[in-house]
Amino acid sequence: MTEAAKPTNFLQQILQADLDSGKHVKIVTRFPPEPNGYLHIGHAKSICLNFGLAEALGGECNLRFDDTNPAKEEQQYIDAIKEDVRWLGYSWAGDVRYASSYFDTLFEWACQLIKQGDAYVCDLSSDEARAYRGTLKEPGKNSPYRERTAEENLALFEQMKNGDFDEGACVLRAKIDMSSGNINMRDPILYRIRKQSHHQTGDKWCIYPNYDFAHGQEDAIEGVTHSICTLEFADHRPLYEWLLEHLPVPSKPKQYEFGRLNLNYSVTSKRKLKQLVDEGYVDGWTDPRMPTIAGYRRRGYTPAALRKFCEMIGVTKSDGVVDVAMLEHAIRDDLDKNSPRAMCVLKPLKVILTNYPDDKTELLEAPGHPNHDDLPARQLPFGREVYIDQDDFREEANKKYKRLVLGKRVRLRSAYIIEADKAIKNDQGEIIAVEARIIEGTVGKNPEDGIKAKGVIQWVAAHDCAKFEVRLYDRLFTDAAPDSGDKNFLDSINPHSLTTVDCAVGEKGLLNAEVGTTYQFEREGYFCRDSQAPTLVFNRTIGLRDTWVDK
Ligand code: ATP
Numbered sequence: 423m424t425e426a427a428k429p430t431n432f433l434q435q436i437l438q439a440d441l442d443s444g445k446h447v448k449i450v451t452r453f454p455p456e457p458n459g460y461l462h463i464g465h466a467k468s469i470c471l472n473f474g475l476a477e478a479l480g481g482e483c484n485l486r487f488d489d490t491n492p493a494k495e496e497q498q499y500i501d502a503i504k505e506d507v508r509w510l511g512y513s514w515a516g517d518v519r520y521a522s523s524y525f526d527t528l529f530e531w532a533c534q535l536i537k538q539g540d541a542y543v544c545d546l547s548s549d550e551a552r553a554y555r556g557t558l559k560e561p562g563k564n565s566p567y568r569e570r571t572a573e574e575n576l577a578l579f580e581q582m583k584n585g586d587f588d589e590g591a592c593v594l595r596a597k598i599d600m601s602s603g604n605i606n607m608r609d610p611i612l613y614r615i616r617k618q619s620h621h622q623t624g625d626k627w628c629i630y631p632n633y634d635f636a637h638g639q640e641d642a643i644e645g646v647t648h649s650i651c652t653l654e655f656a657d658h659r660p661l662y663e664w665l666l667e668h669l670p671v672p673s674k675p676k677q678y679e680f681g682r683l684n685l686n687y688s689v690t691s692k693r694k695l696k697q698l699v700d701e702g703y704v705d706g707w708t709d710p711r712m713p714t715i716a717g718y719r720r721r722g723y724t725p726a727a728l729r730k731f732c733e734m735i736g737v738t739k740s741d742g743v744v745d746v747a748m749l750e751h752a753i754r755d756d757l758d759k760n761s762p763r764a765m766c767v768l769k770p771l772k773v774i775l776t777n778y779p780d781d782k783t784e785l786l787e788a789p790g791h792p793n794h795d796d797l798p799a800r801q802l803p804f805g806r807e808v809y810i811d812q813d814d815f816r817e818e819a820n821k822k823y824k825r826l827v828l829g830k831r832v833r834l835r836s837a838y839i840i841e842a843d844k845a846i847k848n849d850q851g852e853i854i855a856v857e858a859r860i861i862e863g864t865v866g867k868n869p870e871d872g873i874k875a876k877g878v879i880q881w882v883a884a885h886d887c888a889k890f891e892v893r894l895y896d897r898l899f900t901d902a903a904p905d906s907g908d909k910n911f912l913d914s915i916n917p918h919s920l921t922t923v924d925c926a927v928g929e930k931g932l933l934n935a936e937v938g939t940t941y942q943f944e945r946e947g948y949f950c951r952d953s954q955a956p957t958l959v960f961n962r963t964i965g966l967r968d969t970w971v972d973k
Pocket residue numbers: 453454455456457463464465467468488650651652681682683684690691692693
C-alpha cells in the first residue's frame with residue numbers, strides 16, 4: 423500500500439475527512455477581504471491557506487469582497503487586492519464576488535427574522551446600548567424596544583431602509599439572549615443606518631448589514647463548505663451558527679479558526695498601515711518597506727518566496743509572532759537559486775589601467791548565474807578605466823583585507839587580475855582615483871609569474887555602463903514589537919529605514935532591467951528595478967546572508 427501524501431495542517435485534515443466521509447463532494451473555501459486597504463503579509467497567509475486548501479483538495483476558492491462598510495472602502499483597494507491575489511499565483515472560482523451583491527437577499531432575510539420574532543428595531547443610543555449590554559461578569563438587560571410586534575418592526579425596518587431616520591437613530595438587532603455568557607449573543611446588531619454612497623451599489627442603500635449578519639449568509643449563498651477565519655472570530659461562531667439555523671439558507675457552511683500571523687519588526691493591521699500612508703511616513707501602500715504584498719512585490723520579493731514562507735510558518739490554532747528573519751530567509755533562498763547575476767558599484771572609485779591602451783576596448787563574458795546555464799551569459803565591456811567600490815581599495819592593509827592594496831593584486835570578477843601602483847588624491851587628501859596595471863593573459867587564468875590575486879572584486883567599465891540610483895532599505899521599525907501593549911508604533915519608526923545612493927554604476931545590461939526581475943548584485947545583495955520611479959532606480963530587496971567570502 424502506498425502512503426498517501428500526509429495532510430499538512432489541521433485544517434487540511436478536517437477538510438480531507440469531510441471528503442472521505444462523503445459529507446462534501448467538493449471543497450469550497452473563500453478569501454473575504456474588506457476593500458479598506460492593501461493586503462499585508464497576514465492576508466498572504468490567509469490566501470495561501472484558503473486557495474492552497476482548495477488547490478490541494480481539488481476544490482474551489484472564491485474571492486469575495488466583504489464590502490459592508492462603504493465609509494472605509496474604495497475601488498482602488500479592490501483593484502489592488504485582485505492584483506495581489508493573482509500575483510501570488512492563485513485564481514478564484516468564477517467572477518469576483520461582492521457581499522454587496524447579496525444585499526437584497528440579506529434584506530429579505532432580515533425581514534424573515536423579524537417575522538419569526540427573531541429580530542427587532544432598537545432605538546437605544548449607542549451609549550445606552552452599551553450600558554444594557556452588561557459585561558463579561560454581568561448579564562445584560564433587555565432593551566425596552568425588544569417586545570415590539572413583528573408588524574411594528576417590519577414597518578420601522580422599512581422606514582430605516584427608506585432613509586426616514588438619521589444615522590444612529592436605530593438599529594436592527596437579533597433577538598437572542600441578553601444573559602448569554604457570550605456577549606456576541608446578547609442581541610447583536612444586524613443592520614445599521616449609514617447614509618453613505620457605496621462603491622458597488624451607489625445610493626441604493628442607506629442601511630448596511632454588519633459583518634456578523636453578512637458573513638455566514640454570504641458563505642451559505644456561495645455554497646462555501648469551510649469558512650476559515652482568524653481566532654478572534656471564534657466567539658462569533660455561535661452567532662454564525664444561530665443565523666444559519668434561523669434563516670432559509672441554501673447550504674450550511676462551517677466556520678473554523680486559525681492563528682493569525684504576526685511578524686516582528688512589523689505591524690499587520692490595515693488601520694495602522696493606512697496611518698503610515700496617510701501621514702506620509704512611507705511612499706504609499708507599495709513602499710518597499712511596507713509589509714504589504716504590493717510593497718514586497720515592489721521590493722523584489724517573489725510570489726514563490728511568499729508562498730514558501732507561508733508554508734514554513736504552518737497553520738496553528740494559536741496566535742504567534744514569527745521572526746521576520748524567516749521571511750528574509752525565504753526570499754534569499756529563492757533569489758540565490760534563481761536570480762541573474764550582475765555587477766554594481768555603489769561607491770564608485772575610478773581605476774586607471776595605465777598599461778591598457780587608451781583606444782582599446784574589449785567584450786568579456788560572465789555567466790548569467792553560476793549554476794544555471796539557461797540564464798544568458800552577460801557581455802561586459804572592458805576598457806582603460808573601470809570603477810571599483812571605494813571600500814575595495816586601501817593604500818595599506820593587513821592580510822585579512824583581500825581586496826586591492828597598493829603593490830598588491832586583486833582579480834576583477836570575470837576579467838583581469840590587476841595590481842595597484844598609486845593612489846591619486848585631491849587637495850583634501852581624499853583618494854579620487856587609483857592607478858593600476860592589468861596583468862596580461864589573466865582573463866580566466868592565473869598569472870604566469872605565479873603571483874596570484876588574493877581576492878575578487880566587482881567592477882564596471884567607466885566608458886560603457888549604467889548609472890542609477892539605489893535605495894537601501896532597512897526594517898521600518900526599530901522595536902521588535904512596535905505595537906504591543908500600549909506602545910505607539912509611530913514611536914519606533916526607524917529613521918534609517920531608507921538610504922538613497924544616487925550615483926551607483928552597474929554593468930550596462932542593467933539599463934534594460936525589467937521590473938519583476940531581481941538580480942544579485944555580486945557582493946552587495948539582491949536588487950530589483952523600481953516599478954514607479956521615472957528614472958532608473960534599483961531597490962535593495964535584501965542583503966546577502968553572509969559577508970562575502972573570498973574564493
Ligand atoms: P486587519 O486587521 O489588518 O484590518 P482584517 O482581518 O480586518 O485585517 P480582512 O480584509 O477582513 O482584514 O481580512 C481578510 C481575511 O484575511 C480574513 O479572513 C482575515 O481573517 C484574514 N487575515 C487578516 N489578517 C490576518 C493575519 N494577520 N493573519 C492571517 N490571516 C489574516
